[in-house]
Amino acid sequence: DTEVTQTPKHLVMGMTNKKSLKCEQHMGHRAMYWYKQKAKKPPELMFVYSYEKLSINESVPSRFSPECPNSSLLNLHLHALQPEDSALYLCASSQGTGVGAANEKLFFGSGTQLSVL
Amino acid sequence: AQKVTQAQTEISVVEKEDVTLDCVYETRDTTYYLFWYKQPPSGELVFLIRRNSFDEQNEISGRYSWNFQKSTSSFNFTITASQVVDSAVYFCALSERNYGGSQGNLIFGKGTKLSVKP
Secondary structure, three states, rough: OEEEEOOEEEEEEEOOOEEEEEEOOOOOEEEEEEEEOOOOOOOOOEEEEEEEEEEOOOOOOOOEEEEEOOEEEEEEEEEEEOHHHOOOEEEEEOOOOOOOOOOOOOEEEOOEEEEOO | OOEOOOOOOEEEOOOOOOOOOOOOOOOOOOOEEEEEEOOOOOOOOEEOOOOEEEOOOOOEEEEEEEEHHHOOOOEEEEEEEHHHHHHHEEEEEEOOOOOOOOOOEEOOOOEEEEEOOO
C-alpha cells in the first residue's frame, strides 16, 4: 500500500466553524507533513511531524492546529478561518530517517480542497 | 539565496512530440538534492526523480529523461513521444542539506503546466 489518503476531498466552511482534515498512511513512514497550495502556486510547507512529534511549524497562524495521534494518522484542526485560507491542503509522508533528511522522497495525498466563506 | 526557476509557465504540445521542461536553481550549499514532481488534475504530487549534488549522471526512465548540469545549475526534464496522460503541472524542487534542508522543506519552482493535445 503506497497511498496517502485524505478526507474529506472537499470542504466548505464558514469563518466561525470548526472542522478537521484527516490524513492516513500505512507505509510505516515516521514523518508526516501538511502543505498548503493556493491556485496556480507551488505547495508551501506548514508543519512537519517526525516520530509523532511536531518538529517544524512554518510560522502558521494558530487557527490551524495539527495533531498526530499515532504514526499512521495526521489531523489538521481548523477554527475561525479566513477566506484567504481557501486552498488545497496536501498531506504527505516520508520514511522519516530523522530531522535533517533533506533527501527524502515524499508521498502525497490528493488533498482537501477547502473553501472558506 | 536558494531559488528554483521554472521559466516556462505553460507549454502546449501535440501528442508524440518531445518536450523539455527547464529548471534552473540557485543554492549556497555544496550538498543538495533536486527533485521533479508531477501534479495531475487529481491533485496529488507524484515523485518522479531525485538527484543529489554529487551525482551528475543523466537518467532515463522509459519516456522520461533528466539532464543534470552543475556547471549551468540546471536540471532539465524531457518527455519523449508525449502522451495525453502526461498533461499535468510539473514542479522542480530543491532541498539543501546544510541550510534549512530539513524534511519536507523543499524549495519549489512555480511549476510548468504541460498540456498534451491528441
